[in-house]
Amino acid sequence: MSTADVEAVWRIESARIVAALTRFTGDFGLAEDAAQEAVAEALTSWPLAPPANPAGWLMATARRRAIDAIRRRAALQDRYALLAADVAVDEDIDPDKIDDDVLALMFVSCHPVLSPEARVALTLRVVGGLSSGEIARAFLVPVPTVQARITRGKKTIAAAGVPFELPPAAERRERLGDVLSVLYVIFTEGSTATSGDRLLRPDLAYEAIRLARTLAALQPDEPEVHGLLALCELTAARFPARTAPDGSPVLLDEQDRRLWDFLAIRRGLAALAKASARGLGPYGLQAAIAATHAAAPSVEATDWDRIVVLYEALGRVAPSPVVELNRAVAVAMASGPAQALAIVDELIALDRLPGSHLVPTVRGELLARLGRRPEARAELELAARLCANQRERSVLLRKAAALS
């Protein structure tokens, strides 16, 4: 058994181990620490003596560590606490409840008492089984920052007395939105890194997809879960065509659609079908837009009218300036740049997306199509100054230079 073997078992089992431990200790932070200690022990002992049942070994060891920790605490406090704790840990793990445990773990990691960064870090750590190092690499932050977010997150949850249970049915749909948005943040970071020198972080995006699939398996009756999964699958299907061999971005109109992952498209369409049982929500609508692109043989042959309609629907269900901007792009394709420019100018007049490089990017493209080259160039140069992703920035500068 090598380190990689231990990691493989951990990846498959970690969520269930942490979830089951949390249920019988009632302490999320303790459960996570005990599980981490068990892995550390596995890393030293498995290469010498591989266990027959690695998952069971991890669970038993983590459980022992949790009991030790409770005993240590209890000894410092009083004997009553020890007795009370022992009753709690003597309960056996009920395999039938494990699915609910993992789902509860997702809800706890994405709890509204946590900052968005802590939700992302905790979800990747305790549900995804990623190490602090892996999370730090994915988000381009120092390892101690990730560790601090995880520690603070666990403390916040303990201090707020967040119970380890599924939210009541009435609250669940509302809280599910938090879980979905955390998964989408993780996916988006993987699909277009906000900063740094790489456009894609596929590992992070695929981890988000795996978690979305898990959520869809645990919550099969929630259309928006399937909507999010469909959106992620359909977006990821384009990854192979989105970067050139040298890592530079390839824009939609230049992508070789033969490189799109047709199996991922099929999975996305299947998920989208499940999402539309009762009309589409915000993720489902975005997935429907992605599906329209996926069905088109080229940019010209894309059903842009349908995309405009879908953006209009999205603007009603989940209004946002980014949706408006995207609608403008679709309108430009369906009805020409002049109409689209009016939408963008209104966004600017209302100062809806201050500081975003996307507004001048789109405005620059529209002006270029209208033949207003000096203005277009100025907009694209402004966009490049505002853009934090190096790959995207160099594309903008190239486009600006081409207009002089």
Added chain:
Amino acid sequence: MPKYLLIMRGTDESNAAMMADIDEMMATTRQFIEEMVKAGVLLAAEGLDDPSQGVVVDFSGEAPVVTDGPYGETKELFGGFFLLDVASKQEAVEWAKRVPAARGAKIEVRRVPGSDEVPQADR
């Protein structure tokens, strides 16, 4: 994440052993599939029909020759596959170790390269 194909390679004996209690086999397989679905790693899973229903298209000669299955001298018969989306080869192997397979069967674990790894013709 890389994709891996887990190919079930049964023998006549292991296939017979599985078929001996078909309900049990179906139930444990369903449970295993469910576990992979809940882990978010399963992309596809199919079982193959009886090898005697298959045909082999043989390219040894000048023109392809079609003969009925099974596969001549091969002792191991492909019985089905799982396509997984996992983080590492070790994770694929870990899932392969959990496949409810009859004694004597083998499971081949093969990596499915991404399209960016396949040499591309001029586009």
